[in-house]
Amino acid sequence: MTLSYWEIKSWLTNVDYTIVGSGIVGLNCALQLKKRFPKASILILEKGTLPQGASTKNAGFACFGSLSEIIDDLKTHSEEDVLNLVKKRRAGLQKLRTTLGDKSIDYQQWGGYELFSENTSLFETCLNQKDAVNALLRPIFKTDVFSLKGDTFGFKNIKEQYCFNQFEGQIDTGRMMEALLQKVLSNGIKILNNVSVTNFLEDVNSVKVETSQFSFSTCKLLIATNGFASALAIPEVKPARAQVLITKPIKGLHIKGTFHLDEGYYYFRNIDNRILFGGGRNLDFKAEETTELSQTALVQNRLERLLKTTILPNIPFEVEHRWSGIMGVGAQKKPVLKQISNHVFCGVRLGGMGVAIGSLVGEELANLIT
Structure with a gap:
């Protein structure tokens, strides 16, 4: 790609901080950098037309883990680690709400x-x-988080008692990202879309960034690509595809709240009188360890079957849209926040909790800069 003098001068010259990824982490990182260094030139590079990973593709759950997920985490993490994870997710959700309203x-x-x-x-x-x-969890919430409730929704083929979490909420993912993008742009931060970072080379004072479109130099490089981080030599992160479908509007849809099934591997909610339903990567973990934004018959057929037999029994529905998002997971749930080299940093591996911790991880990534 041949750039003009004006393009090079305005977008790619004297760049102080370059952030890879315009999702929740990348945008919050940019805002924190601008707050700390008001005169800095900040550039965000995004490989997609819209944020490519999960930030614009998630289900909009403002959650910090179902009871079975927390119990499962306690098998591989200490109680202190699990408590800190939940504390971080809770604080991240509060930061998201404070930042955007x-x-x-x-x-x-x-x-x-x-x-x-x-x-x-x-x-x-x-x-x-x-x-x-x-x-x-009582030190965080000052009261019981989980309680039992009887069926009021008419679901089938499940236990008649549910585990209820009074603190769980939901958001409109699209509106969240629109508001975040507007806030970033209004602060004079530049975003270039459809630009993939292919490599970076560090010298004494800067980093040369090679992309699918052009090359340029930046003082500091911050990687916030989450599920795509392994492509930039961050081995602690593996991609995890989440497949989703949404129905056409259903008249008189009575379901209200957010719902988890099978240790959180399935999840659904009512949005605009439609059922948004996602999950199923536990059907074939290896196949879903991919960055391909596509769907498989195995998962999609399972989602439709659960809609018919469990969630919407005797209620006719039609599927209108299907999509996938890419999460970043690993052996541990704790995010990878570190300085990779003198001028390169990363904030990745959100473990499917991007809405909860993305705002906080972005801020912490920016704060790695001294």
Whole structure:
């Protein structure tokens, strides 16, 4: 790609900070850098027309983990680590709401429900450990988080009791990203879309950034690509595709709140009188360890079958849209926030909790700059 003098001068000269990725982390990183260094030149590079990973593709759950997810985390993390994870997610959600305002993101705290299949022992496990988890989380929430509720939604083929989380909320993902983008642009931060970073080379005082369109130099490079981080030599992160579908509007849809099923591997909600339903990567973890934004018959057929047999029994529906997002996961749930070299930093591996912790991770990434 041949650039004009004006393009090089205005966009790619004297760049202080370059951020790779215009999702929740990248945009919040840019805002924090601008707050700390008001006169700095900040450039964000985005490989997609819109944020390519999960920031504009997630289900809009303002959550910090279902009961079964937290119990599962306790198998591989210490109680202190799990408490810190939940604390970080809680603080991140509060930061998101403070930064953008509840109205602009359509935040609604209607609570979250965990459903349990009839043929699983998971319900008994959660029932037995509910009080212990509530006690663990009480320093954060000052009261019990999880309680039991009876069925009021008419779901089928699941236990009649649900685990209810009074603190769970939901947002409009599109409105959140619109508001965040507007805030970034209004602060004089530049964004270039459809530009993929292919390599970077560091010298004593700067980093040469090579992209699919051009090359340029920047003083500092900050990587916020989450699920795509392994392509930029960050091995602690693996991609995890999340497939989603949404129905056409359903008249009189009575479902309200956010819903988790099968340890959070399935999730659904009502948005604009439609059911948004996603998940299923546990059907084939290896196949879903990909950065391909496509869908598979295995997962999509399973989602439709659960809609028919469990979520919308005896209610006719039509699927209108299908899409995928790419999360960043790893052996640990803690985000990877580190200085890679003298002038290169990263904030990645959000573990499917981007809405919850993205704002905070972005701020912490910016604060790695001394």
